[in-house]
């Protein structure tokens with residue numbers, strides 16, 4: 001424009017800078033949602049691990065109770081055997097037979113002692129497991145409450161982020177319509193292929209999008225704000241302040 005010393009920035013550049021700002025916000029909110037979803041998965045896994053722990057404790061208790069039952073039956077059978085031995089003792093007269101019977105009685109008494117020990121320690125073990133199971137179940141109640149509160153908060157935050165994304169997206173969409181047809185398609189392609197960044201500021205001769213040094217002619221062109229220039233390395237649109 002003759003007589004005008006002020007350099008007017010190319011309209012498309014101005015619009016793209018604004019669009020990029022909306023896009024950056026959208027990406028930032030999407031990242032936050034990703035983080036929030038990760039932490040909600042973490043809490044859900046914690047809870048399910050906890051439930052698995054309780055289930056395995058309960059299986060362990062069932063198994064030990066079955067073992068206890070088995071020992072109790074064995075003890076009852078040994079008692080029966082002993083009673084029969086003692087009854088027979090009254091009938092046996094022969095010295096050799098008495099000796100043999102006494103040996104059998106000794107053996108049965110020993111296994112009775114051993115079974116009684118086993119039963120006592122099984123009862124202890126079951127008691128210990130049951131106490132443990134109660135305390136873990138109590139912990140689970142607290143944890144479930146905590147996790148459901150956390151998940152509620154996380155979902156609320158996700159909802160807020162989604163609303164912000166929608167708001168920025170609609171502002172982006174309405175502004176995108178004012179971008180000239182010559183650059184709009186390329187701009188969108190760059191957004192979707194270059195880590196969500198389609199336009200980069202140049203810093204001296206460096207493109208801040210890819211950190212490459214631009215040829216002097218290109219950076220000179222970019223200094224002229226009326227010209228639409230692309231980085232020779234990354235292909236992003238470039239502009240200078």
Ligand SMILES: [Zn+2]
Nearest residue numbers: 207210231234
């Ligand atoms: Zn570049």
